[in-house]
Amino acid sequence: MNTLSLWFHKFGSPPTFYRLSRLxxxxxxxxxxxxxxxxxxxxxxxxxxxxxxxDAYRIIxxxxxCAWMSLFAYIFMAANAFIAVVxxxxxxxxxxxxxxxxxxxxxxVTLLTGAIWGKPMWxxxxxxxxxLTSELVLLFLYLGVxxxxxxxxxxxxxxxxxxxxxxxxxxxxxIVHFSVxxxxxxxxxxxxxxxxxxxxxxxxxxxxxxxxxxxxxWFFASVxxxxxxxxxxxxxxxxxxxxxxxAQGVRRE
Amino acid sequence: MxxxxxxxxxAACWLTIADxxxxxxxxxxxxxxxxxxxxxxxxxxxxxxLLSARAxxxxxxxxxxxxxxxxxxxxxxxxxxxxxxGSGKTTLLKVLSGLLLPSSGTIELHGxxxxxxxxxxxxxxxxxxxxxxxxxxxxxNLEFSIGVFGLRAxxxxxxxxxxxxxxxxxxxxxxxxxxGQKKRVALARLLLVPAALWLLDxxxxxxxxxxxxxVNRLLEAHARRGGAALITSHGAYAFTSGSPRxxxxxxxx
Amino acid sequence: xxxxxxxxxxxxxxxxxxxxxxxRRGDALNPALxxxxxxxxxxxxxxxxxxxxxxxAAGIVFVAILLASLLxxxxxxxxxxxxxxxxxxxxSPHPLPVLLACRIGAHWLTTAVPLILVxxxxxxxxxxxxxxxxxxxxxxxxxxPLLSLLGAxxxxxxxxxxxxxxxLALLVxxxxxxxxxxxxxxxxxxxxxxPFLAPLLLLGAGLALALVLVPLACxxxxxxxxx
Numbered sequence: 001m002n003t004l005s006l007w008f009h010k011f012g013s014p015p016t017f018y019r020l021s022r023l024x025x026x027x028x029x030x031x032x033x034x035x036x037x038x039x040x041x042x043x044x045x046x047x048x049x050x051x052x053x054x055d056a057y058r059i060i061x062x063x064x065x066c067a068w069m070s071l072f073a074y075i076f077m078a079a080n081a082f083i084a085v086v087x088x089x090x091x092x093x094x095x096x097x098x099x100x101x102x103x104x105x106x107x108x109v110t111l112l113t114g115a116i117w118g119k120p121m122w123x124x125x126x127x128x129x130x131x132l133t134s135e136l137v138l139l140f141l142y143l144g145v146x147x148x149x150x151x152x153x154x155x156x157x158x159x160x161x162x163x164x165x166x167x168x169x170x171x172x173x174x175i176v177h178f179s180v181x182x183x184x185x186x187x188x189x190x191x192x193x194x195x196x197x198x199x200x201x202x203x204x205x206x207x208x209x210x211x212x213x214x215x216x217x218w219f220f221a222s223v224x225x226x227x228x229x230x231x232x233x234x235x236x237x238x239x240x241x242x243x244x245x246x247a248q249g250v251r252r253e
Numbered sequence: 254m255x256x257x258x259x260x261x262x263x264a265a266c267w268l269t270i271a272d273x274x275x276x277x278x279x280x281x282x283x284x285x286x287x288x289x290x291x292x293x294x295x296x297x298x299x300x301x302x303l304l305s306a307r308a309x310x311x312x313x314x315x316x317x318x319x320x321x322x323x324x325x326x327x328x329x330x331x332x333x334x335x336x337x338x339g340s341g342k343t344t345l346l347k348v349l350s351g352l353l354l355p356s357s358g359t360i361e362l363h364g365x366x367x368x369x370x371x372x373x374x375x376x377x378x379x380x381x382x383x384x385x386x387x388x389x390x391x392x393x394n395l396e397f398s399i400g401v402f403g404l405r406a407x408x409x410x411x412x413x414x415x416x417x418x419x420x421x422x423x424x425x426x427x428x429x430x431x432x433g434q435k436k437r438v439a440l441a442r443l444l445l446v447p448a449a450l451w452l453l454d455x456x457x458x459x460x461x462x463x464x465x466x467x468v469n470r471l472l473e474a475h476a477r478r479g480g481a482a483l484i485t486s487h488g489a490y491a492f493t494s495g496s497p498r499x500x501x502x503x504x505x506x
Numbered sequence: 507x508x509x510x511x512x513x514x515x516x517x518x519x520x521x522x523x524x525x526x527x528x529x530r531r532g533d534a535l536n537p538a539l540x541x542x543x544x545x546x547x548x549x550x551x552x553x554x555x556x557x558x559x560x561x562x563a564a565g566i567v568f569v570a571i572l573l574a575s576l577l578x579x580x581x582x583x584x585x586x587x588x589x590x591x592x593x594x595x596x597x598s599p600h601p602l603p604v605l606l607a608c609r610i611g612a613h614w615l616t617t618a619v620p621l622i623l624v625x626x627x628x629x630x631x632x633x634x635x636x637x638x639x640x641x642x643x644x645x646x647x648x649x650x651p652l653l654s655l656l657g658a659x660x661x662x663x664x665x666x667x668x669x670x671x672x673x674l675a676l677l678v679x680x681x682x683x684x685x686x687x688x689x690x691x692x693x694x695x696x697x698x699x700x701p702f703l704a705p706l707l708l709l710g711a712g713l714a715l716a717l718v719l720v721p722l723a724c725x726x727x728x729x730x731x732x733x
């Protein structure tokens with residue numbers, strides 16, 4: 001814990017974090033856009049059409065990376081929340097709360113693209129499958145975290161409370177997944193094979209991996225951008241913020 | 254002039270929050286010691302203070318609420334903390350009682366460090382809220398407190414209520430009592446629980462002249478028994494008002 | 507000088523809560539009345555066909571009881587917070603998780619037990635087969651403590667807020683999903699003649715875990731929200 005707290009105190013001090021993120025943010029966004037553009041081109045144009053689903057399958061280049069990100073963002077949020085609740089490290093509180101809306105967005109996109117894909121493939125927008133239901137519960141958990149965070153006046157207390165909820169949620173998601181799976185075996189009528197044990201061709205895999213990389217970078221870029229503004233907001237009384245504001249004012253004149 | 258605290262009254266030191274904010278903690282500690290030494294040989298004879306705070310500070314959202322302060326409270330002392338609204342008096346009492354975690358510094362009770370996981374039997378807090386269930390009678394409320402905190406030797410709920418002038422109200426639901434009477438019930442709880450250290454937040458609020466005298470008599474008796482109390486008050490009335498032992502502690506600029 | 511022991515503190519807390527409920531015994535019936543009214547809405551919406559109602563009876567009973575216990579949750583710490591007794595409980599020298607476990611236990615006794623008692627009536631209104639009733643009661647006996655415990659953590663997180671009704675529902679319902687699935691699933695399985703013990707055992711395992719972990723989580727959450 002000692003090295004960890006030392007590391008956090010060095011890189012987690014708000015001024016250092018602010019400068020670092022201001023430096024990194026534009027590059028990360030640019031890289032995410034570039035890689036995303038290449039990935040989309042490769043996925044939508046270069047990759048061959050599926051022999052079963054023809055061109056409709058191409059939505060996976062959005063859907064699957066977003067689904068991965070919805071889980072990754074939650075794990076990232078929960079890890080930061082754990083650090084925030086246990087060691088009360090401010091940057092972790094901010095990072096956890098900044099990743100909640102981004103993760104919620106990825107989850108919403110996953111659900112939406114899943115529904116759009118589902119309509120031509122299975123003839124229905126929605127099915128009560130374990131994967132879909134867990135994703136929906138995941139969205140509710142994100143919304144709960146965001147709601148709790150915005151309902152408490154004191155920012156740091158809000159972040160700790162919402163972080164605590166995120167930690168409860170991370171226990172809940174696998175349980176929901178398991179319970180819905182069990183429930184599906186009980187109601188066998190409505191089972192739809194979503195993603196069978198299909199092997200994906202290399203020509204489709206590399207655009208998918210590129211897209212996954214792009215969404216990861218995009219996630220970090222937007223979390224950093226969000227955290228940067230909340231750092232400024234929470235530290236608005238501090239000397240280093242005043243210096244930055246004054247410096248920017250001078251530049252603008 | 255009629256002093257509200259006749260007889261061997263405990264020394265009240267007039268400690269303002271302005272002093273608490275000042276960082277000359279050493280000076281404050283020495284000033285207290287110097288003043289009390291000749292008056293309370295008992296206080297200096299006992300080397301372990303009932304309560305001592307070292308470099309105690311609390312901040313909320315990076316805004317310092319009070320401190321860092323150093324002080325100690327010996328058996329037989331009553332200290333009045335005086336400050337304006339929003340100066341952190343209530344917060345100081347909450348931190349000392351263990352409700353809030355201090356941002357820095359330590360609290361020792363009888364030489365033992367106070368931790369949140371196990372609070373001391375020695376502390377009783379009377380906050381702004383009386384802490385009484387409106388639907389229970391005065392007696393039932395006191396019995397609950399006795400169950401949780403214990404009972405001081407030689408006292409009973411009926412005796413305590415009678416000594417606070419609430420004979421005949423033992424079986425009346427607290428909801429039907431006036432604000433001043435509720436305060437008296439809360440004071441009766443202090444008499445019953447076996448805590449040596451009383452932390453009283455605005456004990457004079459809502460009380461009439463007679464009630465104020467009563468509080469002063471309770472404080473004296475408590476101090477004579479070897480207890481100690483820390484009181485907050487935003488008005489220059491009550492315990493020290495007109496008292497010759499009023500002691501404004503002003504830090505040297 | 508007699509200091510309060512953990513036992514005397516727990517006894518005082520439970521005694522106080524039961525006494526408070528007794529003083530407001532009219533209010534104590536509200537969750538059961540609410541569940542009754544929710545159940546009465548379903549035949550009005552779906553039509554009175556007994557066969558159709560029988561199919562979904564267990565699910566409706568569980569949803570109604572879940573919603574009723576959700577509504578009752580707000581009373582768990584709110585009034586204690588508002589009149590300052592929560593402060594006194596937190597300040598007591600005893601381990602807070604144990605006291606909170608007592609508080610939650612008393613809450614379960616005063617809100618969930620009436621719901622369990624009214625459940626046979628609800629089942630009868632929806633023509634649930636008599637043979638399934640024991641399974642329903644068993645599932646309720648295991649599921650309702652779990653609902654109270656899981657809800658308590660969320661209530662502890664929202665206790666400092668002035669209005670928390672909708673937010674509380676948003677926080678609590680995702681946690682209630684697995685409980686609902688297993689509890690209603692057990693009844694549905696029993697109704698279909700399938701083995702129903704496994705989901706009940708899973709619920710029991712969940713209850714055992716929650717009994718240990720929830721008081722600790724609740725204490726941590728409470729400390730966050732009263733700071």
